[in-house]
Amino acid sequence: MSKSTPATIEDVARLAEVSIATVSRAIHTPEKVAKETRLKVTQAIAITGYTTNAMARSLRLGRSNMILVVAPDIGDPNFSNILIGLENEARAHGYGVLIGHTQNDPQRGLEYLKFLNSNQAAGMILFTGILPFGHQTMTARLPPSVGVFEPVYNGGIPYVGVDDAAGARKAIDLLITEGHRRIAFIGESRTRLGHARRKAGYEDGMRAARLELDPGLIMPGDGTIESGRLAVEQLFMRDTLPTAFMCVNDQTAIGVMLALTARGYSIPGDFSVTGFDDVPQATFMNPTLTTIRQPRTAIGKQAMALLFKLLQDEKPEETEILLAPDLVVRNSVGAPRSLPKR
Amino acid sequence: MSKSTPATIEDVARLAEVSIATVSRAIHTPEKVAKETRLKVTQAIAITGYTTNAMARSLRLGRSNMILVVAPDIGDPNFSNILIGLENEARAHGYGVLIGHTQNDPQRGLEYLKFLNSNQAAGMILFTGILPFGHQTMTARLPPSVGVFEPVYNGGIPYVGVDDAAGARKAIDLLITEGHRRIAFIGESRTRLGHARRKAGYEDGMRAARLELDPGLIMPGDGTIESGRLAVEQLFMRDTLPTAFMCVNDQTAIGVMLALTARGYSIPGDFSVTGFDDVPQATFMNPTLTTIRQPRTAIGKQAMALLFKLLQDEKPEETEILLAPDLVVRNSVGAPRSLPKR
């Protein structure tokens, strides 16, 4: 009667007075076993407290029932909500979700590659724009995978995310409607595809309004608060200032707002600011941040759904699914004032 | 030559012209195989690209090399840094970390319990004050487990975290030194053990300074921004206001600051505010938040180290490891002013 060893299928079979095959069938294909037998098995399972050994099952089946979600930074404010969408959808298919945290370290990434290669996950979701496997990326044999939140730069992996260009366009159109003419774009990036698309939306909007695209108003950045701050400092060393800052994401916008506030300017009185993503913090800024909302839970849900299609060998019809973003108007945008003196 | 099926230990053995036992030994106990044989095996592994099938290994060994980290909310700003400490330490022991996200849903928790019972994880770290398994908690057979960040309410599980009482004492002492006499405590909780300890530190500090403990200045709360806001609203419906708000955590403090700012008060001119945790956002508030820093990475590291002790059957000498917190002085605390009129 010792409970030290978990019950196996054999214990259940003995108790129910059937073979282990019948037990397995009673669990996975109940319609193939007689009703009364099924009942006996069910009771025996309840009594023994049996749970099937996932290791043995996966070994036999050659695939696991886990999906690996790889993220460079768990702390990304966008991550948790996307994860919820991913989890719910996975659960609906009887799969569980594991999270791999690479900390942007290729070494770390390689460990997860090993994890995948040892069959411990059936598929992968990439919450990152780059395959995190360093130089082994090209040769890596990957399971079915889907990129999420940011298009995957290397690897030709299907992607589910927001329509970055369309979202950016909404932001720039708002600023132009408010009367702004000199609008800076903060956070240009060559490597982050999603950010590049946001910049393209900005340029489209400017062109559509026949506004001059001043390269001096396009500042590079990596999407961190610090980069937003830095961009403001650099812009203020020039003569020609913008009246509005369109930022590649909310983090950058927060950095911009902090820098402007630190210099004593008022928002939106002196300058207008927009973000992108609508992270929770956007609500707590002063003023609250006008931004573009990502349908995060929906993105997660659709990405996982796509992954399950791939797992069933269906070739996906489209390689990119773009969801529509919403403009969230708060208090960081107003009409421009004549340029403040430095 | 098809690469469709991953190489097994048998492929390696064939290529190296040895038995599979020797291959296994060359990998796990290299000192037991002759140098030249070892070399042949190493080369064969490189050629075949062999990685050991973790399923089969875990099945044979009866335990996995994964640790499950259960968190109710991945988005908690404290989580990611603790996780880094956990991961680094686990890695040093050759273990990987998986994250289970319960979303505070007992149903979800039960799934992870199943995951554990099917041997898919060797141990568990609980980033939560409550065993997340609903009513099955009492009967659950758990693997070696360690609570982290917040003492585990039910279950008698060892715990690694900050010395909450000592930290709270540092905050209250600072406020008293600045001259405050009427100090509110925001975020009283009966269920969250860590928060209860912080309140105990507050009370100790007040008593030590022979200050009156006014029950009217102790406000309940669940540690969310909203609860901080609410507490301020309720306090302002009374006649007697405090000159300082000592908050149970940073989130609460942020809520308090937002509410005070919204009412037009200045911090720390009209009121002083302290937090606890030192989340990243504390730096971005206006004014920046004076708070107690948690040594998060260290907590993670020590918790995982303790778990490995448990895994090796060593009974832990202490059931609680408390780390020393630091006071971080920023700009939300100043000397009290005579009570503002309402």
Place this chain on the structure above:
DNA sequence: AGGATTGATGTAAAGGTTTACATTCGGAGT
């Protein structure tokens, strides 16, 4: 009534690994 069909169950192999035990071989000790 006899053969075919169906439904329910059992038998046994396979999946990849680790490891106790067996085997082999060369050399040391007497």
Place this chain on the structure above:
DNA sequence: ACTCCGAATGTAAACCTTTACATCAATCCT
């Protein structure tokens, strides 16, 4: 020269499950 020992390697069982195939009984059809 014989025994004994240790080092290096091989053989085979075990971990737990799923499932193709075999078996068996009962029912159906003509």
